[in-house]
Amino acid sequence: MIGLIRVFTAKDNEVVQSHGKLIQENYAVPVISRSIPDQPYGIYDDETEKTAIPKIVDLGVQLEKEGCRILIISCAADPGINELRARVSIPVIGGGSSASLVARSLGLPVGLMGITEGVPPVMRELLGELIVGYIRPDGVTNTTDLLTEEGRRAALESARSLVNQGAKAIVFACTGFSTISFAGEIRRELGIPVIDTVDSEGLIAANFYKQTR
Amino acid sequence: MIGLIRVFTAKDNEVVQSHGKLIQENYAVPVISRSIPDQPYGIYDDETEKTAIPKIVDLGVQLEKEGCRILIISCAADPGINELRARVSIPVIGGGSSASLVARSLGLPVGLMGITEGVPPVMRELLGELIVGYIRPDGVTNTTDLLTEEGRRAALESARSLVNQGAKAIVFACTGFSTISFAGEIRRELGIPVIDTVDSEGLIAANFYKQTR
Numbered sequence: 001m002i003g004l005i006r007v008f009t010a011k012d013n014e015v016v017q018s019h020g021k022l023i024q025e026n027y028a029v030p031v032i033s034r035s036i037p038d039q040p041y042g043i044y045d046d047e048t049e050k051t052a053i054p055k056i057v058d059l060g061v062q063l064e065k066e067g068c069r070i071l072i073i074s075c076a077a078d079p080g081i082n083e084l085r086a087r088v089s090i091p092v093i094g095g096g097s098s099a100s101l102v103a104r105s106l107g108l109p110v111g112l113m114g115i116t117e118g119v120p121p122v123m124r125e126l127l128g129e130l131i132v133g134y135i136r137p138d139g140v141t142n143t144t145d146l147l148t149e150e151g152r153r154a155a156l157e158s159a160r161s162l163v164n165q166g167a168k169a170i171v172f173a174c175t176g177f178s179t180i181s182f183a184g185e186i187r188r189e190l191g192i193p194v195i196d197t198v199d200s201e202g203l204i205a206a207n208f209y210k211q212t213r
Numbered sequence: 214m215i216g217l218i219r220v221f222t223a224k225d226n227e228v229v230q231s232h233g234k235l236i237q238e239n240y241a242v243p244v245i246s247r248s249i250p251d252q253p254y255g256i257y258d259d260e261t262e263k264t265a266i267p268k269i270v271d272l273g274v275q276l277e278k279e280g281c282r283i284l285i286i287s288c289a290a291d292p293g294i295n296e297l298r299a300r301v302s303i304p305v306i307g308g309g310s311s312a313s314l315v316a317r318s319l320g321l322p323v324g325l326m327g328i329t330e331g332v333p334p335v336m337r338e339l340l341g342e343l344i345v346g347y348i349r350p351d352g353v354t355n356t357t358d359l360l361t362e363e364g365r366r367a368a369l370e371s372a373r374s375l376v377n378q379g380a381k382a383i384v385f386a387c388t389g390f391s392t393i394s395f396a397g398e399i400r401r402e403l404g405i406p407v408i409d410t411v412d413s414e415g416l417i418a419a420n421f422y423k424q425t426r
Contacts, residue, residue: 085320093318093320097317097318098318102314102420105417106417107294107306107310108304193421193424194424199420204315204318204319207416211400211407212406
């Protein structure tokens, strides 16, 4: 089993399962998804990240105990990844680092799209000079904004603008774009490759998981 | 089509196709393989690398013209990758960088196994502090040595020694280990994950290729 950690609290089980479901469908591997307790708004600043990290660690430790053979922290900022790696004996991968490393292996200049003020530090560190720009779509400050027609239009505009800045591929710096399957829309409209956060963590996790069977 | 470049000259078509065949079988994508001309001994020092690079570039340019949508330089040293990236409009991936980036995304301390004097510079750069050691198996100086019983025994001994040094995963720094499917043997005998050069380049290339269909 692959254990997937959502870094916010959702009451709706369908929301909790959404990333895991994408990975199960694309890579034919079993995924168990859990969310951390008491953070309905997830991580949106240093304080909430600090609060979340011990919960991420506890959840990861628990998932290892339940038999998971690899863990995913399903967030573009990889919150708590080093802390969790120090506490478990199985690999821990992060959405941000997986997407960055997949993008880096292609070697293309990339444009990043996210919903926060800036690029998650782990992505900046791993992609470095390959980054041509980062954009937060106009009016999009949380993932639900991406569900509106206006939000999608703004997001597509951002991708187009990054291509005009020289990007040869788009990398998602937020898993919200994965949940709405926005990669397909960019590929269709702009004809360039998209590195999707959840797809990348799934690619790496499934490749590892299949070895351990 | 994925275009795969072998960085030596082989008369035997089965040898030329061996990496591409592994990728086709594992990832269900079409691969066309070609080898560079007039270098039966491949790349084994600075001089032979210098001679090979323009041939790798020419071959890559030709494969793009023939309709390939992504190119692989199937060698752990990524020879000529920057030169070729500068000349084509499609992504170029390398065996060494792909394996390093897949390993890095798992975040485990790794032991590297190769058949050359030291770690290929691209792998050292990308894996950095994750590397706990590098070993060339005793008596193994070219890939054909891996085909003997003695060579396989020495290679397994090397992997065991890297685990004793603290490696939690093995990364191949030579595609020769891929050709003889040595990863399965290490997993069976030592029970640790193995990041295989050809498998990693195939993983990244196939993930990209499937987007472009």
